[in-house]
């Protein structure tokens with residue numbers, strides 16, 4: 001099964017993707033994670049990506065489509081279902097994706113805009129294992145519960161950049177809801193609920 005997780009920044013795509021990939025044995029393909037790995041390793045793609053990510057803008061389509069295409073052509077993706085987290089992010093990317101992947105379902109995680117900034121600026125991530133937390137549930141703890149590494153705030157998780165990312169989502173990514181509605185592939189999930197409740201809704205949809 002090939003699934004897209006659609007939603008605004010902070011909607012909970014990454015959180016749900018980790019749980020779903022564990023439950024359904026799906027590969028989690030996150031363009032944000034691929035870019036961050038490239039930034040960490042100072043690759044050419046990483047240098048280009050950072051200049052856009054830090055401003056809350058989308059990385060150009062040619063770069064983004066190519067990294068996703070390359071990833072999906074790898075052997076594991078040919079033999080196993082996957083979850084696309086953060087891709088596509090505009091109509092052009094969706095049109096390109098249709099040329100090299102057959103998507104079965106698009107899960108649209110809807111969250112009220114006023115909740116997003118708090119979720120993102122309060123997020124703390126583990127730079128080693130990728131686990132993600134929110135300050136409200138950490139109770140002052142600064143180490144990753146899984147691997148005991150010091151948690152960090154992502155460079156693009158400040159209020160100014162988040163506001164820009166939400167603006168970009170509204171303008172460029174939200175039109176994908178209609179695009180996939182027309183293909184009869186979309187299912188909407190209420191992401192305003194807690195993490196478990198959101199997950200349970202998705203499990204019901206997947207059956």
Ligand code: AP5
Nearest residue numbers: 009010011012013014015031032059086119123133194195
């Ligand atoms: P990316 O890393 O994909 O960021 P994003 O889409 O902005 O999404 P986030 O990771 O911020 O949020 P999320 O929905 O995964 O939320 P999470 O589960 O972590 O992309 C970063 C950048 O890379 C982009 O801005 C762009 O520049 C570039 N990029 C990436 N893909 C691209 C593409 N296709 N084209 C061009 N450029 C691209 O949850 C957030 C917080 O909320 C956490 O603290 C979590 O614990 C908490 N939380 C989650 N769910 C709930 C819940 N139900 N209730 C309460 N709290 C919750």
